Amino acid sequence: MGSIPTGPTGAERRLCCSAQRLSGVVSITMTASMLRIVANGGVRRRQRGSIRRRGNSLQVLVYAGIDPLTGQRMYLSDSTTDPDEAERIRTRLLAEVDEQRNARTRATLGAALDAWLRTHEAEETTLDGYRGYIRRSIKPALGAVPIGKVTVQLLEEFYAELRRCRHLCRDGSPAVDHRTTADHECRTVRHRRRPGRPGREPHDCATAGCVVAECPPHRCVPMASSSIRQIHCILSAVLGAAVRWEWIRTNPADVAKKPRQRPPQPEPPTAAEAAQIIEAAWSEDEAWGTLVWLVMVTGLRRAELLALRWSDVDLFGGMLAIRRNYVRSQRRGIEKDTKSHQMRRIALDLDTVTVLAKHRERYEERVRALGEEPTEQAFLFSYQPLADRPMDPSAVTHRYGRTCAKLGIGSHLHALRHYSATELLTAGVDLHTVAGRLGHGGGGATTLRVYAAWVGEADRRAADILGKRMRRPDQPAV
Structure with a gap:
């Protein structure tokens, strides 16, 4: 390959001088690069995206617009060692930008959670519950993840981790479940009587029944399915809001597999x-x-x-x-x-x-x-x-x-509420009346779902009542 000229050629200098002579009044000066474009037959569009060498790999950068939150330029990037693959990556990233499939902001999921809590309309007690789930479980695991990188797989792996251990321990290595987040001694003795109290001799802790407060070793405890479903609902609402705000294009929680909901198992006292x-x-x-x-x-x-x-x-x-x-x-x-x-x-x-x-x-x-x-x-x-x-x-x-x-x-x-409901249903009170006393909406659908076993028992009693009112044809009259 020949070397690329760094200055105007002789033909370009002659064309430039001719242009200056023909102007008559205004002197027109063209740079060498402009003359090359004219010589090549017209204006050439600037190539979108760039590929640059970083060490042993090729980095692909594609401009993706301005971040509406920070006002900074955004770029999509990827890397490879294969030049042909780098071109394919650039084509893919350009397609994401053109089809608006890329995230419009580099904000983290934690920032989206904070913004959602500020705008979400709900009862204060409901918001308190949301804040607890976000503080204890969601932010420690996913708060630093850019919202554009929250995927279906990431959510489902997060749910699986919660099913393994609600404390989100990483590798099962020995740890301690501390009693409090404040500074404390992991092992203290709570004396029934302060030792050395004036006028008395120090006491024997075993005899006095002093209590030893000790931070226990960590034990993995799975999170309840109902709690994981609640976390899924929070994430779905946050990501849905991010879609409305045009931070991201799609909501991955819409297709993520939700944890199974176990049927209610009320345990009223006898x-x-x-x-x-x-x-x-x-x-x-x-x-x-x-x-x-x-x-x-x-x-x-x-x-x-x-x-x-x-x-x-x-x-x-x-x-x-x-x-x-x-x-x-x-x-x-x-x-x-x-x-x-x-x-x-x-x-x-x-x-x-x-x-x-x-x-x-x-x-x-x-x-x-x-x-x-x-x-x-x-x-x-x-x-x-x-x-x-x-x-x-x-x-x-x-x-x-x-x-x-x-x-x-x-x-x-709350088991007393179950006791009231089950006693009424087993006594034969109709479902609609029981639902009304309990304050269940949906015309008794909630009552039926929670107390299905006792509704079945009441149904058997109803069958017995109806059967006793009938006489089989082969049964002799009394």
Whole structure:
């Protein structure tokens, strides 16, 4: 191959001089490169993309526009050692840019999560749950990944990792599950009595029953399928928002395989266990016994129970109105709509009306003893003398757990809601009525999905009732 000329040739110099002589008034000066283009027959387009050598490999760069978030230029890049493959890579990257299949920003998934939380419309308690999943699981694993590189395979491998260990331990090497993220000693002794207290001799920890608090060695615990599905829903919503904002072109979560959803397995206490729980709660405190009784016979959610005021109770008509929820969010109490965003009224039996009437009498006596008058806006269940603030939700759950633990019964507060539903269904109450008392939407679809086993038992009872009303033709008349 001949060498490439670095200056104008003789023909080019003669053409330039002719142009200057022909101008007459204006002197026209053309560079050597411009004259070469004219000599070659017209304007030549600049080649898009570049291939440059980096060490032993060839790097391909293609301009992909301006990042709308940072204002910086964006380039798609890839590398290879084969010159022919480099040309194919450049063609592929150019096609991605032309067809707008490339990400428009180099922002990370963490930045997209933060932007989505700022704009997503939901209840504050729901957002608190989202923030927890994002802080504990999503950001540590995927927060630094550019959003344009979040693929279907990446999401499914992330879900598989959560099924293996919810703490996202990497290689199974020995580690410690710390009790807290703050600075602490991994092994401390919580003394029942401070050693060396003035006037007494140091005690024996074994005799006094001092507790040793120690950070345990790490143990891989898989995340529940329901929690992984919740994480998938968050990622799907975030990536969907990124598509709307034109950060990315497609949502990989749309085609990612979601974790399987296991059917609900409610575990209500038996009738004998329920009787023991009621008796134990009443022996602790009449107000606490009234609370447990009311949950058993109505199946109220915890948030609905704590939001009840005396204005919601009709003792003469035997009716209870459920209008609100009471929840805690970021250490503050919030009253909001019910889960179905609808008010409902349920009937109360005579024994429950009697229990609530006595509970009302105790409230009025306590308030008048303080020199105040009872009010209909007071809460049914409160630790405050004037009942002007409801019980803390977590405190109620923990107290119920302690009550059951003393009896050796494995149960939780929400299991009382299951108890109410299953007792009604097995007694033959129709599905629509049970769904209405529980506050389930969808005309009973949720009730049927959760309590399918007990619906089946009620159906068998219905079959027996119908069969007893019929007489077989071969059966002699009585």
